[in-house]
Amino acid sequence: MRYLLRRFGHAVFLLVGVSLLAFTFTTLAPGNYFDEMRLNPQIAPETIAALRTQYELDRPLPIRYAHWVSSVLHGDMGFSFAYNSPVLPLLWVRARNTLLLTITAMLLAWGIALPLGIWSAEHLGRLPDRLLSLGTAALMVIPDLALALGFLVIAVKSGRFPTGGMVSLHFESLAFPGKLGDLFLHMALPITALVLSVLPLLLRHVRAALAEVLDAPFLLAAEGHGISRRTLLYRYALPAAANPLISLFGFSIGTLLSGSLLVEVVMSWPGLGPFLLEAILARDLYVVIGGVLLSTLFLIGGNFLADLLLYWADPRIRTEASV
């Protein structure tokens, strides 16, 4: 229990630190949302000054941070200047789109990486394993940006896939299966790009973790007890190799909101990526901070989940923790 409490303490500490840093840095950046209004001769300086006062941009940083924290604790993440509406609902709509993309991609990537990595570790050093290693190495060398652009080119050249967006213009007029198909068509390429960008890393980790365990004498002992190869791999070797994979899984969850920013921007997926990019360029302060805070929450949540899983899966951590 103490282990979990300590982990929870770390998480809270991290959250406070990140929010403070995000707040400070976005404020330190020169200019603010209303600066561009000054170039417009039709808006009186008094109006701008009034707006600044209304949004407390003229108050000192610590006071603004304190106000912001107290409103966050009441479930209000601040106000977007550009959209003239509270931040949280805005973020939530985008985050949902992002999650639709990234959760599907994550499940796919893990679903491929686990069996393939195990198989690869079992045939370590043979030709198929070497080819697979070569393939993952090649994929790792290609930058995500190039990968996403490549798929965009495919979309344009083939004409079979839409080149952006989440749904077609006539989406609302479609029946339910048609809607699903339309969504799937729009998701296919961004998801492929995402899967290809994370798969090599996962695959290599699974392979390495398994390969290390497969050499252990306790597996030989278990084989000596007359246990089948399949049971040995999935019931004995995989749990023993799970620790680094659980941590990696936590990381996967942590990057659900932030990992797809690039692909989203390139493929114009209406997720958090383009939204945050716009907000940063417009200095839409609270949207940026809210976005950063949200992805930090995911990162912390992912790591916390990994800790819980580790605690549950590995008795050694439990005994260490109780000492």
Add this chain to the structure above:
Amino acid sequence: MKVSDNDKDMQPLVRVENLMKSYANRKITGQCEEVRAVDGVSFTIFPGATLAVVGESGSGKSTLALCLACLEKPTSGNIQFEGADISKLAEKERRTIRRKIQLIFQDPASSFNPRWSVLEIVAEPLALQGSLSRDEIRLRALALLEQVGLSPEMERRLPAELSGGQRQRLAIARALALEPSVLILDEALSALDCSTQAQIANLLVDLQSARDMTYLFISHDLAMAAHLADEIAVMNHGRIVEQGPPDKILKQPQTEITRELLAAVPRMTFARPEAQ
């Protein structure tokens, strides 16, 4: 139980004939080089006896053990166990044979799943038999622990919390759970300190007389082999170069390799300063 000469008409439990195991060692140039780990080994072990296989590291002892335990397929030659050839069986049949020939490894730290408790480790092979209830499994496991000299209070410990000697006792308990007829001890004492070695050796002797066990004792320690075995085979480069009763091997070594192994045995006299 020592095998005396009038037991000669007894059926051997294990008969190995001209066993060969080679591995293909692929070089960077793509050429394949054949490495013969075991190169034409023959011997027999009678029920209740101990055969020691002694040799330097790399002499093929462990490969021999893996072949015998049905964990590696020999390249050629045959292995008869209880009168039947087990070297060419299909995987499914090999699995049932494996239970009767159990291995104990050198490194007791890595021979257990580090996440399992002592009780779980011993219970695993019992659960594999499939016919026992949970309570029966627990009782049997605790009885096994007691037989190898581990206190039942240790049942909830993890392997990492045991000493080297305790781990080796645990490994023996786990191996005995399947009631094997042959126990292969692959350098099982080598990682232990002297006094622990002696304790485990005594445990092995006790178990042998209590359960009529047959041992294949693999070691580089000629003195310990002579202490435990009825017969010693000295291996070098995959072959048995010398074989005979311990007395003969110790007193009249025939080959250079045996003399080298003998010289490596620590003797009390070495510790005494020479008289001046």
